[in-house]
Amino acid sequence: MIRTYDVIVAGCGIAGLSAAVSAAQGGAKVAVLERAPFEERGGNTRWTEAFLRMKNEHEVSDDFEEHFMANSGFHLDPSLVQETASPYEQWPSIVKSLSFTDPEIVATLAAQAGPTLQWMKQFGVTYSDMASYLITQSTTRISPVGGGWALLEALAKGADELGVEFFYETTAEELIQNEDGRIVGLRATSRESRNHRFMGAVVLACGGFEGNAEMQARYLGPASRYVRPVARGGYYNRGEGIRMGLAVGAAPCGDFTEYHAEPIDPRSGVSEPIVFMFPYGILVDQNGRRFIDEASDAVDAIYENISRVINRLPGGIAYAICDAGLDDVPNWQRTVRTDEKPYQADTLAQLAGQIGVSADNLERTVAEFNAATASGEFKPLEKDGLATRGLQPPKSNWARPIAKPPYRAWPISSANCFTFGGLRCNTSAQVVDHDGRVIPGLYAAGETMGIYYGRYTGATSVLRGAVYGRIAGIHAAENCKAQSAAIPEALP
Incomplete structure (x- = not known):
């Protein structure tokens, strides 16, 4: 079965919903594919407290960019890092595709965090600096009232009102490219069929691989046998988005050998x-x-x-x-x-x-x-x-x-709260290949977008998902309009 949309979003957590809603607000016809049933939709977002590394709902914490850049990679070539002082357009291809925490990505995340939180308020989200399980803290945090569940419900309701179509128990499996290499859709499986085809630009926002034992063993090593997802939503995150992106030549980013760890009973x-x-x-x-x-x-x-x-x-x-x-x-x-x-x-x-x-x-x-x-x-x-x-x-x-x-x-x-390894993106959330070139029609956000190395910059994962999900949706919708405008009208 073939279904045609402007934008296909794989994943229904904070990143996927932010992408879907922003794309729909931009006039795009949007579909969301979610592996989980309706009752368990939302991936990790459904279960998280959704801490936000902010001083208030407008400003990120004072140590936001500093902490990211202190954990941007390991033994990086200083001559390559120096290249990032130039405008992005002048970066050589090896830097645009380098596996490290891109300062442009971090700067955009910091700049757009406040506006994104304000954007979510239109759907009824509110914020507070309420007490948490962290009774000693090294930075500032706020959180949405009601945690990740509140974000999920607010954005899903907004998506419904904007006409976004949801397909539950449907798993994205393979990207579809045209002869020019543009991503024009994806193949998905469900209970009814193993060959659904959803046509349109694609936003991969379907999590990391904390629910995939094989990928964890491959990337994290033998000790991964002792690790489990921190919450039920993580079991649905099995790495398809990352696998699909790598299969079409996406550059990797983020530390594939590490994960955000929490001590649990x-x-x-x-x-x-x-x-x-x-x-x-x-x-x-x-x-x-x-x-x-x-x-x-x-x-x-x-x-x-x-x-x-x-x-x-x-x-x-x-x-x-x-x-x-x-x-x-x-x-x-x-x-x-x-x-x-x-x-x-x-x-x-x-x-x-x-x-x-x-x-x-x-x-x-x-x-x-x-x-x-x-x-x-x-x-x-x-x-x-x-x-x-x-x-x-x-x-x-x-x-x-x-x-x-x-x-x-x-x-x-x-x-395992979430894995660090993912796909390399630019500041428009477009996935780039090993030469630093955009793979047209393909976006990534949330855990599927690699960004973390070494120590996790705490309380930034939900922000990353919301900010870059929104950016991906806006860009995909605008790009769809531009493509439509470029197609000449049929002659009478």
């Missing part, structure tokens, strides 16, 4: 069962030994790296150990969202038996840690410099003896 089946209380205790491996500084910075600055380190431990698991002193931390319960109770015991030996680690090792680890703590004022809601002395690895803040029962432990594994 592996016993829990709820969405995002995070365990963020570990800075106030210690972390031990399956042998009962510490392996990292649990509090080198505010929790929002360190949890990703700690989660990745945990993933590389034997079994991909660690345990957060604390005593009754955790109750001295105001609202610590906000930092734990698992529905499973912690292991609890009156002695460390009993606790070790419950979590399956050596009691002798755990008792020795705690004794060595306690001996290295120092006197000082405990300030749980700010970095207090209350550090260990002469201990490796050290603990830089909130280091107090673990000596007051009951003792508690939470298991922690690493969850």
